[in-house]
Amino acid sequence: MGNLWSLVLKEIKELVRDPKILIGVILMPIIIFPVMGSAINISTSSVQRAMITASFAIYNEDEGAPTDALLEHLYRNNTVITIEANGIQDALSKYQETNASTLLWIMEGYSENVSQGLKGELKVYANLKSLSIAEAGSTDAIGGLLNYYAYFLSIANINSLLEQAGAIGEASVVRSPLSVDYQSIIKGNVIDVAPSQIVSVIMSQSVMLPIMVMVMLMFAIQMAATSIAIEKEQKTLETLMTLPVSRLTILSGKLAGSIVVAVAGAIAYMIGFGYYMTSAFSFAPELTTMSTQDLSIGLEPLGTLLLGVNIFVTLVSGLALAISLATFTDNVRSAQSLTGFLTIPIMLPAIILMFSDLSMLPKTVQMVLLVIPYTHSIIASKAAFLGNYVLVLRSIGYITLFTLVVLYIAAKIFSTERIITARFTTFDMKKLLGRRSNRER
Amino acid sequence: MQYAIDVRNLTKTFGDIVAIDGASFTVKEREIFGLIGPNGAGKTTALRILSTLLKPSSGTATIFGNDVVKKPEAIRESISYLPEEAGAYQNLSGYEYLSFMAGFYAEDKESQDEMLKEAELISGLGERLDDRIKGYSKGMKRRLLLARAVMMKPKLLILDEPTSGLDVVHAFHVRQVIKEYADKKGVTVLLSSHNMLEVEYLCHRVSLINEGKIIAEGSPDELTQKFSAENLEQVFMEVAKLG
Numbered sequence: 001m002g003n004l005w006s007l008v009l010k011e012i013k014e015l016v017r018d019p020k021i022l023i024g025v026i027l028m029p030i031i032i033f034p035v036m037g038s039a040i041n042i043s044t045s046s047v048q049r050a051m052i053t054a055s056f057a058i059y060n061e062d063e064g065a066p067t068d069a070l071l072e073h074l075y076r077n078n079t080v081i082t083i084e085a086n087g088i089q090d091a092l093s094k095y096q097e098t099n100a101s102t103l104l105w106i107m108e109g110y111s112e113n114v115s116q117g118l119k120g121e122l123k124v125y126a127n128l129k130s131l132s133i134a135e136a137g138s139t140d141a142i143g144g145l146l147n148y149y150a151y152f153l154s155i156a157n158i159n160s161l162l163e164q165a166g167a168i169g170e171a172s173v174v175r176s177p178l179s180v181d182y183q184s185i186i187k188g189n190v191i192d193v194a195p196s197q198i199v200s201v202i203m204s205q206s207v208m209l210p211i212m213v214m215v216m217l218m219f220a221i222q223m224a225a226t227s228i229a230i231e232k233e234q235k236t237l238e239t240l241m242t243l244p245v246s247r248l249t250i251l252s253g254k255l256a257g258s259i260v261v262a263v264a265g266a267i268a269y270m271i272g273f274g275y276y277m278t279s280a281f282s283f284a285p286e287l288t289t290m291s292t293q294d295l296s297i298g299l300e301p302l303g304t305l306l307l308g309v310n311i312f313v314t315l316v317s318g319l320a321l322a323i324s325l326a327t328f329t330d331n332v333r334s335a336q337s338l339t340g341f342l343t344i345p346i347m348l349p350a351i352i353l354m355f356s357d358l359s360m361l362p363k364t365v366q367m368v369l370l371v372i373p374y375t376h377s378i379i380a381s382k383a384a385f386l387g388n389y390v391l392v393l394r395s396i397g398y399i400t401l402f403t404l405v406v407l408y409i410a411a412k413i414f415s416t417e418r419i420i421t422a423r424f425t426t427f428d429m430k431k432l433l434g435r436r437s438n439r440e441r
Numbered sequence: 442m443q444y445a446i447d448v449r450n451l452t453k454t455f456g457d458i459v460a461i462d463g464a465s466f467t468v469k470e471r472e473i474f475g476l477i478g479p480n481g482a483g484k485t486t487a488l489r490i491l492s493t494l495l496k497p498s499s500g501t502a503t504i505f506g507n508d509v510v511k512k513p514e515a516i517r518e519s520i521s522y523l524p525e526e527a528g529a530y531q532n533l534s535g536y537e538y539l540s541f542m543a544g545f546y547a548e549d550k551e552s553q554d555e556m557l558k559e560a561e562l563i564s565g566l567g568e569r570l571d572d573r574i575k576g577y578s579k580g581m582k583r584r585l586l587l588a589r590a591v592m593m594k595p596k597l598l599i600l601d602e603p604t605s606g607l608d609v610v611h612a613f614h615v616r617q618v619i620k621e622y623a624d625k626k627g628v629t630v631l632l633s634s635h636n637m638l639e640v641e642y643l644c645h646r647v648s649l650i651n652e653g654k655i656i657a658e659g660s661p662d663e664l665t666q667k668f669s670a671e672n673l674e675q676v677f678m679e680v681a682k683l684g
């Protein structure tokens with residue numbers, strides 16, 4: 001026990017004091033995410049400012065009561081630049097000298113059309129100077145004003161038609177005759193929330209969970225592979241292997257040390273991501289406050305426990321895999337490129353399951369995905385939220401089995417001379433890949 | 442009488458390469474025994490087999506009666522191995538490294554402290570022990586590693602080219618430490634070298650190894666007399682020619 005503890009401690013010291021790991025795994029997520037979040041926040045608030053101060057230009061060619069009513073609506077509360085010109089070409093060149101983002105052209109005959117029950121014709125020109133999101137927002141601003149005006153115009157028209165016909169009724173009802181109230185049933189409880197809202201919350205969860213699992217696994221794998229490769233590169237492995245400690249203890253020390261650092265990395269990542277979410281979406285707090293808890297599909301204690309176990313076995317399996325692979329290399333760079341291949345089976349299920357459900361996929365794709373243990377950990381993460389514990393247990397079982405097999409292999413490799421003699425270099429890998437691509441030709 | 446090391450008909454191959462080819466030798470307790478030969482002779486391979494890092498392809502090797510294949514754990518309890526290009530954990534301080542290593546051998550805190558005191562003395566690093574190993578020079582690192590290897594007074598000390606790459610002063614110090622441990626503290630030493638003069642000064646007995654075969658064995662004096670040479674270097678050139 002004492003030996004294992006000192007191995008773990010040494011492992012943690014080595015990893016945490018390595019500036020590359022400290023920066024990449026712990027500091028980066030804590031710094032990068034909040035920075036990203038505030039960047040988004042700054043740009044969204046500039047969009048909002050652009051929308052509020054939306055200034056536009058009007059070139060009017062028409063006269064009449066309907067035109068005056070429209071102009072009065074537009075001039076109220078808005079900064080409007082009036083363009084005086086001879087014809088639209090002249091108006092357009094004059095408009096481009098102003099800093100108004102859009103030009104509204106009220107065409108000749110607008111009033112006549114509106115009074116005769118025809119469509120009033122308008123044209124909007126947007127001057128896209130920087131092709132940014134803020135510009136799109138200010139173009140929307142005039143669209144919003146016009147839609148709003150169109151709604152009241154139509155209500156007024158309906159009212160006068162109703163009056164003419166002597167019919168009883170409400171203009172707004174005529175305009176939209178149905179009222180639909182959407183309700184959802186979850187775990188047998190009817191709740192007064194639209195399913196689309198719930199889906200959007202679940203969506204954010206099911207996007208988040210695969211990303212979390214994936215990121216944590218990648219950290220852990222990099223960590224474990226690096227820690228083995230460093231021993232080889234710095235020539236400390238031989239000494240370590242002649243110490244009076246069982247190889248299994250050495251292996252466990254490596255696993256445990258990597259897990260501790262990976263979990264610290266995951267926590268840093270979560271803290272960083274939390275900042276990111278709150279600062280990026282601070283203009284719409286309801287997006288972050290509505291959680292699965294409010295929808296009564298949150299985690300029960302048992303679910304939390306199972307989710308934790310699931311993530312733990314997933315981590316251990318990735319670490320064992322990384323360690324087994326890294327023993328075949330003799331330096332950090334080749335270890336990292338070799339374990340880089342593990343990204344594929346980890347990313348694949350995460351990305352696929354982010355956008356769809358397993359049952360929606362073709363049978364063969366399902367089979368391939370189900371062989372990959374990481375598919376199970378993602379499915380289990382979702383299932384834990386929905387209280388489907390059987391599925392979670394199945395996943396834990398499968399991953400544990402997989403982990404035991406890999407651990408057995410890792411322990412075997414550790415107890416043979418392979419760990420000393422294996423010299424798989426980046427050069428070998430290039431040869432291997434090069435040969436394969438030659439054959440393909 | 443039981444030998445500290447008993448190697449019989451040892452062969453080790455890596456694919457087509459025969460690194461050790463039917464070598465036999467014995468080392469008595471408290472002896473300093475040198476395995477000498479040119480680059481690629483098979484010295485490191487032999488020492489790695491005896492340190493339980495590699496498994497022999499055929500033949501046997503025992504250390505204090507324990508077979509390297511059957512009882513590697515028992516052997517690891519009684520040996521300490523200094524690999525030829527060993528390094529130390531860059532991000533630990535010299536002191537942390539030593540106390541990490543001592544922890545595996547010490548029964549209690551007291552004996553651990555004893556080992557550390559010993560190691561401090563041998564390493565001669567003084568205050569620098571508190572610095573990260575990252576900043577050590579080659580010679581400092583080698584002395585730290587030697588201190589690591591000897592501090593627990595193992596029954597058998599296996600040193601692969603203990604002074605390679607060291608300047609005269611550092612090499613002299615390392616040789617003194619080895620001699621002192623063998624003579625005064627009852628440690629058996631097996632070392633490899635291609636520095637014949639060093640071996641002549643240090644070793645009670647030597648084996649000349651070339652292309653995986655033991656080509657001569659005896660005390661430095663015996664060998665120089667037998668081949669009527671001035672020193673081991675001449676002996677080696679003579680024997681290698683014959684073989």
Ligand SMILES: Nc1ncnc2c1ncn2[C@@H]1O[C@H](COP(=O)(O)OP(=O)(O)OP(=O)(O)O)[C@@H](O)[C@H]1O
Pocket residue numbers: 420421422455458459460478479480481482483484485486487525635
């Ligand atoms: N892991 C390995 N894989 C393949 N061949 C190896 C391996 N280790 C050693 N060899 C080969 O075995 C032979 C003996 O090597 P060894 O390292 O034992 O020599 P040495 O006497 O220690 O040489 P030096 O004085 O240069 O250190 C060499 O031909 C070497 O190439």
Ligand SMILES: [Mg+2]
Pocket residue numbers: 484485486525601
């Ligand atoms: Mg060698």
